[in-house]
Amino acid sequence: MHSTVNVRTGRGQPTLPPLAEVLADTPPIDRTTTNAWEDPDFLSAVRATGRRKLIMCALWTEICMAFPALDAMREGYEVYPVVDAIGGTSVEAHRAGLDRVFQAGAKPTSWVALAVELQRDWARLETVQEVYQIVLTERLLREQ
Secondary structure (H helix, E strand, O other): OOEEEOOOOOOOOOOOHHHHHHOOOOOOEEEOOOOHHHOHHHHHHHHHHOOOEEEEEEEEHHHHHHHHHHHHHHOOOEEEEEEEEEEOOOHHHHHHHHHHHHHOOOOOEOHHHHHHHHHOOOOOHHHHHHHHHHHHHHHHOOOO
16 A cells, blocks of 8 residues: 555645556555554555555655654554665655664665565566566666
């Protein structure tokens, strides 16, 4: 699931088109709160999944990720911030937001580690090509 902030009011921007296309099966939950955990629709959607582990990405580390992460951990959820899929308002703000949630018990991961952890086994052939394309071809091999 994903959320947007103030799109209905005209003050916020919708999800970027390439990302919105990938997330087309899960329309965004538009909210006015800075902390997604304080939005009843967002919170209901999280709870409805029945899952206790949350993978979190955000626009602003120190706000959009940290605030709901801290609240979720207070309620017993495990939180996995994808550290290189979040951006702070500055390098220092990004680091402070990450440090804050790590000190509270969040478990950091990177987008490459997450992709491969979700793949789990190269024998799962239905997703191997996509993971290989995203992780190796688009990123790691291109950087060599």
